[in-house]
Amino acid sequence: MRFLLLVILIALLSAAAEVFLPWWGIAVVSFIVSLFVSLRPGKAFLAGFLGIALFWLTAACIHDLTNDHILSAKMAALFHLPNYVIFILVTALIGGLVGGLSAWAGALIRPKVQT
Amino acid sequence: MAQNKGRSPIGGWVLLVGVAILVCLLDRSPFPGVPAIGRLLDPVHGCWANAEPVNKNFSADLKLPVANKATVWFDNRLVPHIHADNDQDLYFLEGYVHAYFRLWQMDMQTRAAGGRVSEVVGEKALPYDRRQRQKGMVYAAENSLKVMEAEPHTKAMLDAYTEGINRFIASLTFRDYPIEYKLMGFAPDKWTNLRTALLMKYMADDLTGKTDDIALTYLRDHLAKDEFDLLFPERVAGATPVIPAGTAYDKPSLHVPVAPADSVAFPHFDAAEFGEKREDGKGSNNWVVGGSRTASGAPILCNDPHLGLNLPSLWYEVQLQAPGLNVYGASLPGAPGVIIGFNDSLTWGLTNNYRDVKDFYLIKPVSDNKRSYWFAGKQLDYAKRIETIKVKGKPDIIDTIDYTIHGPVTYEAQNAKDGGLRKPLAMCWMGHRSSNELRAVYLLNRARNYSEYVDAILNFQCPAQNMAYADRAGNIALWGQGQFVNQWKDQGRFVMNGSDSATLWKELIPMRENPHVLNPAQGFVASANQVSTDSTYPYNYTDGGWVNLRAWRINKLLANVQKATISDMQVMQNDTYSELAAGMLPIMLTELTDTSSGKYIKLLREWDYHLNAESVAAAIFQIWWSNLYSDHWAAYHLGNVPDKQLPLQEVTMQIIGFNKYFPLLNEDGSRTSSIGEPIISSFKKAIDSIKKLEKTIGTDWYKVKNTSVTHLAKLPAFSYDHLKIGGWGNTINAAKGNHGPSWRMVVQMGKEIEAYGVYPGGQSGNPGSKYYADFLQQWVEGKYNKLQFLPNVNEQKDSAIKFVWHVSKG
Incomplete structure (x- = not known):
């Protein structure tokens, strides 16, 4: 449950960050959140990955649905991907990786937690 | 207690640095041609922001630096109908609208014109950029800009137009950039009046670019005279000239010069390879049918300029309204006004005239220095022009171009190799001279009758165009309009001796003496890039790329036409008979x-x-x-x-x-x-x-x-190929590989003006918009859009209007 909340927290804070920051706001948010929330590194990676992937996936899907896949189909062709769904997933994956790695770094750097 | 296993702060810092490096890599292009993936995929600011909602509401209240309130109505095809109460606001808004829908294209095309592509794509574009500089493209644009800015109306129009574009650019953040900027990794560059001048020269270069003088010089020596004349006739047997044969010409006001001795005029070549290859089949059609041959009794004008088929399209439909002005037609994003179209009194259409206005001179350098060349027995110094080319990721390249009395000396790689010409040639091009075609556009858009039409087009110097005309009073006309030199016979047909003054371009032919016809007896007049006149025209001129097959077909069809309707003319524009x-x-x-x-x-x-x-x-x-x-x-x-x-x-x-x-x-x-x-x-x-x-x-x-319409960055994903369309360069519907009818227009100038048009693209330059290529299928099928010509009033009731911009001062 805590993990799930964390995923959602990262997603929401990143969305807020991107109002003010360029795309790398997702890295800043994932890093800082995992710096302050106690999680094992592996789980931190997963939380960062899922949080950002969730955010980017949702945002991309909203754009894509209102756009009738016009752009995503062209972008998929541009990158030699089989179809627009894959392009959406690639978007989520790239965002997720950046989020996950940032969260992992945060978890490793986090000061030792007292009981 | 939380486990500390697997947790090492040092490892964390290393990882953090790794993440930072990764972010940097994804934030910029790692290699030329590879986009910045992170920035690009970001669904908030990246490419996804260009995924325009299909039901997007374009209506808006805009605060812009206009003098008075103005309105832009967009119809269901996203054609803007701009209504302003003064010229300044009108052209400001045209600039703003052009940039809103076509910014990247405008930026790229003028970069291409002036040889500034390497600045954004790197050194692979360097040969192209150098060639543009060598041809004197920037020199030409600067020359024209001087006279454009010296004429108050043109300057005011240009300044307002440029300000409109820059105002739009200033409102953008990365998120709003056209997607191509995000893919290619550069930012929109500020617009200047010079860039509009460059665009005009880009068109001039595209349409007067033929350089067969060099090969003909070689062939002239290589072949027997009768054989040369047979293979390369000045006039193809049976040619049907633009101005109908038998049209009477006034006595010329200038004395037509006598050719100098052949040995003085022309050098001799033993090679012909110079670089630029001839391109066949560039061309266009226009014709006007007078009321005696139409069903309605009103004249009908048709035009389809054949140009490169690209996306975003070269053309952008627009209607412009201001006091004394109500004009609709195809505009060129990057230039103010309407280039081909109609107003509430008259309509006009353009095809390329192809009288030769680009000549070459063999330069004789002074042997012991690089500063000078021989002319009329004297040593003249070259005027040196420094061209600085910025190259992405590399130091600037500095080229020095030598300008002679004739024009810039052009060298090509091919010129220097075995079989190459290996001689310096100077290029003398009408496009290098100052001219103000926008003045012609400005006046043409406002012309109310034939005499105002003529006064307007006399400002149009280069590229020379066959300008067809029809008005609501029932007149039809056609002018072979451009600035031409009073030549001796064959002057400029071959490379000329650049060290003798007898070969110089001298007097200019007064433009009112250009070939023209008003209300020809045959009841129609047509041009399809064939020769301008029969041999009775008093001045000399030479071939700059004439062809005949389409002209033959059009003239045959029109000679038999009775009671022509708009739909007959549409069918004719799509004719594929060879x-x-x-x-x-x-x-x-x-x-x-x-x-x-x-x-x-x-x-x-x-x-x-x-x-x-x-x-x-x-x-x-x-x-x-x-x-x-x-x-x-x-x-x-x-x-x-x-x-x-x-x-x-x-x-x-x-x-x-x-x-x-x-x-x-x-x-x-x-x-x-x-x-x-x-x-x-x-x-x-x-x-x-x-x-x-x-x-x-x-x-x-x-x-x-394989007729294709290709994205300007040559991205197949943003292009369309194997379009199911007939025709070829030898048919009226000249849909070739990547070249063809770029704007088909049919206008009937009756009591009610009825106009139809279509181009292979769409109003939006955004590949993520449903308006990106929404006319393409119609164009393929030979179908047309009805052009909504709105009355020049403050309130519109037309049901075709879908969105409105209310523009007010702010």
Whole structure:
């Protein structure tokens, strides 16, 4: 449950960050959140990955649905991907990786937690 | 207590640095041609922001630096109808709207014009940029800008237009950039009046770019005179000139000069390779049919300029309204006004005139220095022009171009190699001179009658255009309009001796003496890039790229037209009947003794000579003809000539078809005139190709020819290919590979103005918009949009209006 909340927290804070920051706001948010929330590194990676992937996936899907896949189909062709769904997933994956790695770094750097 | 296993702060810092590096890598292009993936995929600011909602509401209240309130109505095709109460606001808004929908294209095209592409794509564009600088493109634009800015109306129009574009650019953040900026990794550059001047010169270069003077100079020495005249006639036999034969011309006000001695005028070449290859089949059609030949009794004007087929499209539809102005038509994003269209009094259309206005001079350098050259017995210093080319990721490249009294000295890589010309040539081009075509556009948009029309177009110098005209009073007219030099016979047809003053361009022909016709007796007038006049026109001029096949077809059709309707004219614009096939194929079939390919021969015998999209016969004929044409000229002793500098197809047809004159060199050097053998061998080759095509892409003509509309960055994903459209360069519907009718327009100037148009693209330059290429299918099918010509009033009730911008001062 805590993990799930964390995923959602990262997603929401990143969305807020991107109002003010360029795309790398997702890295800043994932890093800082995992710096302050106690999680094992592996789980931190997963939380960062899922949080950002969730955010980017949702945002991309909203754009894509209102756009009738016009752009995503062209972008998929541009990158030699089989179809627009894959392009959406690639978007989520790239965002997720950046989020996950940032969260992992945060978890490793986090000061030792007292009981 | 939380486990500390696997947790090492040092590892964390290392990872953090790694993440930072990763973010940096994804934030910028790692290699040329690879986009910044992170920035690009970001669904908030990246490419996803360009995924325009299909039901986007474009309506808005805009605060802009306008003098008064203004309105832009967008119709259901996203055509803006801009209404302002003064010229300044009008052109400001046209600039703003152009940039809103077409910014990247405007930026790229003017970069291309001025040789600034390397600045954004890196050194792979360097040869292209250097060539543009060498041709004097920036020099030309600067010259024109001086006179444009010296004329108060043009300056005011340009300043307002530029301000509109820059105002839009200033409102952008990365998120709002056209997607191509995000893919290519650069940012919109500020607009300047110079960039508009560059765009005008880009068009001039595109339309007057032919450089066959060099090859002809070589061939003139290489071939016997009668042979040269046969292969490269000044006037193709049976040409139907733009201004109908028999039209009377006034006595010239200038004395037509006498040619200097041949030995003074022209040098001799033993090679012809210089670099630029000739491009065949660039051209356009326009015609006007007078009321005596239309069903409604009102004149109808038709125009389809053939240009490169690109996305975003070269053209952008717009209606402009201000006091004394109500004009609709195709505009060029990057330039103010309407270039081809109609207003509430008259309509006009353009085709390329192709009188030669680009000549070459052989320069004789002074042997012991690099500063000077010989002219009229004296040593003159070159004017040096420094061209600085910025290159992405590399130091600037600095080129020095030598300017002579004739123009810039141009060298090419090919020029220096074996078989190359290896001589410095200076280029003398009308486009280098100051001119103010925008003044013509400004006045033309506002012209109310024939005399105002003429006053307007007399400002149009280069590229010379055949300007067709029709008005609501029932007049039709056509002008071969441009600035021309009073030449001696053959001046500029060949490379000239650059060290003798007798070869200089001297007087200019007064433009009112340009070939023109008002209300011709035949009741119609048509141009399709054929020769301007019959031989009775008093001034000399030479060929800059004339062709005849479309003109023959159009003139034949119009000579028989009675009670023409708008829809007849639309059908005619989409006509695919080939005069070449009709002339050649019966002869080719007669000579053919091959009976093993019966089914193909049967298709050809039954064919109606229409290059329709699904015609297999059309594909067979075109491949067969193309083989016959190239085999014939390859075997012919033309010597060391660039491959594309061959006699015209129609000339070839006349020589080998009609005259049965097919001289080929035998091995012993004697000539044979048997046309049967090459016809059979080229047919066999064609059938081999067709059989291969049957197993691969198919033999429908449209599959074989592959008409494509290509994104300007050559991205296949943003382009459309294998469009199911008929025609070719030898038919009215000249849809070639990547070139064709770029804007089809039919306007009937009756009591009510009825106008139709279509271009292969859409109003939005955004590949993520549903308006990106929404006219393409109609264009392919020969269908048209009705052009919504709104009255010049403050409130509009037209049901076609979908969105509104209310613009107020802010």
